[in-house]
Amino acid sequence: MSPENHQHAPLHLADESDAAAALAEAESGQNRFDEIIAEDSRVEPRDWMPESYRKSLVRQVSQHAHSEIIGMQPEGNWISRAPSLKRKAILIAKVQDEAGHGLYLYSAAETLGRPREEMYDQLYSGKAKYSSIFNYPARTWADIGAIGWLVDGAAIVNQVPLCRASYGPYGRAMVRICKEESFHQRQGWEILYSLSHGTEAQHQMAQEAVNRFYGPALQMFGPPDGDSPNSQQSMAWKIKRFTNDELRQRFVDMLVPQVEALGLTLPDPELKWNEERGHYDFGDLDWDEFFAVIKGNGPLSRQRLEHYRKARDEGAWVREAATAYANRQSQDQAALIGA
Amino acid sequence: MTSSADSSSWPLWEVFIRSSRGLSHVHAGSLHAPDATMAIRNARDLYTRRNEGTSVWVVPAAAIMASDPDSKGAYFESAQGKSYRHATYYTQSEGVKHL
Numbered sequence: 001m002s003p004e005n006h007q008h009a010p011l012h013l014a015d016e017s018d019a020a021a022a023l024a025e026a027e028s029g030q031n032r033f034d035e036i037i038a039e040d041s042r043v044e045p046r047d048w049m050p051e052s053y054r055k056s057l058v059r060q061v062s063q064h065a066h067s068e069i070i071g072m073q074p075e076g077n078w079i080s081r082a083p084s085l086k087r088k089a090i091l092i093a094k095v096q097d098e099a100g101h102g103l104y105l106y107s108a109a110e111t112l113g114r115p116r117e118e119m120y121d122q123l124y125s126g127k128a129k130y131s132s133i134f135n136y137p138a139r140t141w142a143d144i145g146a147i148g149w150l151v152d153g154a155a156i157v158n159q160v161p162l163c164r165a166s167y168g169p170y171g172r173a174m175v176r177i178c179k180e181e182s183f184h185q186r187q188g189w190e191i192l193y194s195l196s197h198g199t200e201a202q203h204q205m206a207q208e209a210v211n212r213f214y215g216p217a218l219q220m221f222g223p224p225d226g227d228s229p230n231s232q233q234s235m236a237w238k239i240k241r242f243t244n245d246e247l248r249q250r251f252v253d254m255l256v257p258q259v260e261a262l263g264l265t266l267p268d269p270e271l272k273w274n275e276e277r278g279h280y281d282f283g284d285l286d287w288d289e290f291f292a293v294i295k296g297n298g299p300l301s302r303q304r305l306e307h308y309r310k311a312r313d314e315g316a317w318v319r320e321a322a323t324a325y326a327n328r329q330s331q332d333q334a335a336l337i338g339a
Numbered sequence: 340m341t342s343s344a345d346s347s348s349w350p351l352w353e354v355f356i357r358s359s360r361g362l363s364h365v366h367a368g369s370l371h372a373p374d375a376t377m378a379i380r381n382a383r384d385l386y387t388r389r390n391e392g393t394s395v396w397v398v399p400a401a402a403i404m405a406s407d408p409d410s411k412g413a414y415f416e417s418a419q420g421k422s423y424r425h426a427t428y429y430t431q432s433e434g435v436k437h438l
Contacts, residue, residue: 046405093388100385107369110351116371173368180389323348326373 037238042168045111053237056230057167058112060239062119065105066130069123070304072098074138074147083141090187091144097180104173111169124312126305132290133216135298142195142202142209148188149258150210150217156181157251158221161241170239189258196263203263210259211267218282219290221248227287252280350399352378354386357394364396372397 029048036043043049072095079095082088110116122128133151138144159181162174195206222228222244234240242250252271259266270283293301349371355364367386372378378397387395406414422428432438 096384096388100388103370103385104368110369176368319349322373322377326349326377329374 037166037236040166040238042171043166044168052233054112056234056237057170057239058109058114060234061105061109061112061170061173062114062122063129063131065102065109065119066123066128067134068098068102068105070130070134070308073304073307074134074136075144077138078141078144081141082144087191094148094184094187097184101173101177101180104176105170108167108169108173112167120312124309126296129294131220132293132298133220135293135301135304136212136216137300139212140205140209142192142205143212145188145191145195145206146209146213148184148186149192150188150213150255151220152181152184152188153255154217154220154251156185157247157254161247162239164238164241166238189262192262192264206262207264210262210264214267215285216290218248218251219285219287221245221251223287223290249279252282256280349373350401352382352397353400353403354378354382355396355398356382356386356392358391359393364394367391369400 025048030050033043033047033049033053035041036047043053075091075098076095079088079091082091106116106119109119119128123130138147156178159174159178163171163178165171165174192206192210195202197203222231225231225243225245228244231240231243235243255266256271268283270281272281274281292298296302350373351369352372352375353369354367356367357364367382370378370381370385372381375397379395382395382397383392386392418424
């Protein structure tokens with residue numbers, strides 16, 4: 001067990017005095033934990049933490065990791081069809097980043113005592129959830145632009161406050177991720193800019209991609225605050241710093257000048273500056289669709305999972321070979337030392 | 340379902356990166372790999388995609404000995420109440436230059 005991956009040692013309750021000791025420890029642990037949260041300090045892997053805090057974090061961090069891994073698929077699909085060698089190299093770098101982000105996050109989740117394989121298996125079996133945005137197809141090259149600008153853009157707005165999450169390893173993973181995401185958003189915006197300023201057909205393709213991804217991107221912040229039961233606890237624990245609706249509003253306010261600079265429009269007739277609020281008003285989103293996609297009825301939910309399984313199955317022999325090689329090397333070395 | 344035991348048997352490695360000459364290696368994160376060679380290569384791909392490093396160390400996580408988190412208070416107590424170990428403890432010299 002590493003220092004980062006050390007689970008709190010289970011207590012053996014042999015008799016009553018042990019039980020009392022365990023109770024006292026939980027009490028002092030809770031006090032210390034409350035202090036850390038109140039001071040806006042960070043909880044580290046070997047600290048005592050409430051079971052519900054641990055569980056909630058494992059769920060959030062592993063879902064986040066799964067989203068990065070599945071998120072490689074819509075874009076990976078366009079690597080071989082990127083319109084130029086430069087665009088292709090950029091897209092490969094972006095997809096590689098997503099894999100990296102998944103691995104940072106799996107590592108962070110692992111420090112909470114959840115074995116890596118268990119997380120992989122949950123994704124494999126379909127038990128694990130991931131961001132529903134990745135169940136939408138990337139139909140055209142312009143969709144790759146819209147994904148970078150809108151999907152990665154929403155992810156950034158969501159993730160920047162997570163850099164200050166109360167759980168140390170999660171916050172540190174997010175710092176690394178946020179540094180890398182900004183290239184993703186800009187490259188997406190530039191794809192749309194090129195298309196928007198190209199031929200009439202290209203301009204239209206860009207507009208259609210924005211039309212498709214705008215609503216689902218806004219839904220990435222999760223359901224409205226009234227329908228988001230876990231949010232409040234998450235905020236009390238300082239894992240989350242802003243509500244879903246606050247972040248969504250921030251995102252819309254950012255998008256308006258950006259879409260103007262693109263020479264495109266956002267597909268919302270109700271979008272309007274509200275002088276009084278100092279924010280843009282925007283129309284209702286299709287939450288029935290959102291919940292349907294979450295339940296696994298997204299356009300590509302089945303295909304995403306099938307592809308993940310296929311990749312995992314087909315790569316199994318490589319992992320086995322690497323293990324066999326490592327075992328062989330250490331055996332040879334042991335024999336050499338023994339000789 | 341294919342057994343995924345294959346890579347779970349891969350040990351965990353802690354990764355340390357020296358960001359530039361003159362600085363010490365700093366913990367960057369961790370990864371799983373079957374052996375040290377693969378761990379170093381994976382660490383390069385995972386933690387230095389943007390010139391973050393000039394040198395990488397990987398250490399088997401199991402080989403790291405750490406202080407007990409429960410004895411935190413007592414263990415590090417000796418430094419407390421010993422403010423005379425800091426230059427700021429000494430105030431008589433205030434106003435005297437280069438001291």
